[in-house]
Amino acid sequence: MLVIALVDRTGSGLWASVSVLYFTYVSGLSVAQVGTLAALAGAVGIAGAPIGGRIADRLPLTRVLIALQLLRALSSLALLTTDNYALLLTFSAAGSLGDRAASVLTKLYATRVSGPDRVRYQAVNRTVANVGWALGGLGAAAALALGTDAAYRWLLLGDALSFALAALLTLRCGEPPSPSRPVTGPAAAPTAKPANPWRDRTYLAYVATETVLFLDDAVFKVGLPLWIAHASSAPHGLAPLLMVLNNVMVVVLQVPLARFGSTTTAAHALLIPLSAAFALGGAAMALSATGGTVGATLLLTASAVAFTVAEMLHATVSWELSVALAPGTAQGAYLGVHGLAQSAQRSIGPLAATAAIAAGPAGWAGFGTLIAATCLLQHRMVRARLTRTPLSVPPVTVSEH
Template structure:
């Protein structure tokens, strides 16, 4: 599955950096139309996470994953066939739905395969995925140097083919054991101690709500840092892409070593405390960058990017462990599907949150970081009783993987 993650993310890296340019220069859409296209795809994609998780509790996981990868490939290929706006909306929405569902099912597969080593597995998976993103981005940058319509089309075709390759590779993966499709003995008793329906589980829903806030670091790098550098700091505009590189390099180099600090459920919960400090530090250094000259602003923005990247890595470790530990084994797919809503919702509210911080100025960034830090502490308290009451770890399984 790690090879699949590399192939998948390399293809996504090809497309993510040029999608707006493709729809603008190849499909001939206006800025408003491109924005609407992205919004619709994101809104429809929100449903993908819970729907995919629910299906995975009832059908063989690898088969569903194969179907979703092929659906993603079909949606991407379809974009090449038309410039009709209505069809582009439909194909983008279909791709968004399949993408979010596939993301949840990939996490579910990794959880079932890795068992008690799930945190380290996730760390390795994120490292591989970031390497894939970087590789795809480099290829896209080289292709964009040509500046031709054919180059854009080939990048989209490459993204589509990566999904086909991922589907083929998934065929070779063994089907992991699933408590949700075969419940016996002690598993039945465990299922009775926790609600099988995540939508009726108030603690889990509250946890997902706090997760939505903790995922805001994504919007900082995609929207916040570039706009702040351009509009409110004296740092050179060329710093923005360099900070993205810093983010990627830190994740590739440090995600796996940091994972050992959250190897157990209790340790993962404890990580919420230093995580709150990292978020607060990121907000403060971002605010201070507006009060310094070019050199000082550059140093402070670099420190802020490093702090938010550290927060991203710590949260990835915490989120991976707690999202599984808080869920009953017999409904793990459904629960992880609901957890996937946090990232989907963040894609909508994240840009609004960071632009509000920018509009408010240095105080806004201070409040932004402090607000997320406070949410870390709220989550730390929220999950305490649940984790103390019921051991919900996923048992180890053995499965062939290529």
């Protein structure tokens, strides 16, 4: 599955950085049309997480993953066939739906395969995915140097082929045991109705706090570039360098940091230093507006480091708690609901970051403080639930090639 993650994210890296340019220069859409297409496709994609999780509790996980990869491949290929706005929107929405569902099911697969080692497995998976994104981004940059319609089309074709290859590789993966689909037959024990995450108030409240904690994503995609361009004296070229710093830190440090959250108790305790990292990131961003070029550059770099540490710590905490808080018989459904947090953040994150920029230094101080306080709220909220929930899942062994 790690090889699949590398192939998948390399293809996504080819397309993610040029999709807006493709729709603008190849499909001939206006800025408003491109923005609307991205927003509506993203909104449809939000449903992918809970739908995919629910289906994976009822059907073989690898087969569902293969179907989703093929859906993504066909959606990408279909974009090459038309410039009609309605069709482009339909195909983009289908691809977004498949992307969010596949993301949740990949996490579910890791949970079932790795058992108590799921945090380390996910850390390695995330490191591999970041390498894939970097490789795809480099490929896209090289192709864009040509500046032709054919170059854009080849990038989109590469994206589609990566999903098709991922589907073929998934065929070689063994199907992990599923507590939500017990053995059937005359000797099988009767099973209780699986838990419904939509009726689980504690889990829904946890997912709501997760939406806030995922806002670090908007810092690097929207907040830092705009803040550097409009409100600080740092050179504009610092923005892409901080993105590179973020990527390198994740690749180098995600796996080592994962050992600090290798159990549910340890992951729960990490919410305290996570709170501090978010607060420091917001404070450094706010202070960057008060100094000269050198001071602003140093403070923005410090902020990027703090938010990257927060990103890695939250990834570790989130992987463990989202599973530990879910009953084994409904892991797919629960992780699907948890996937809504990241999907929702993609919509509200840019708004939160631009609001912080509009409010000036106080806005960034408040931004960091809000997320830090949410970490502490989550720490308190889930404590009682964890005392009633098994703190690990039994290890399983499954063949994987």
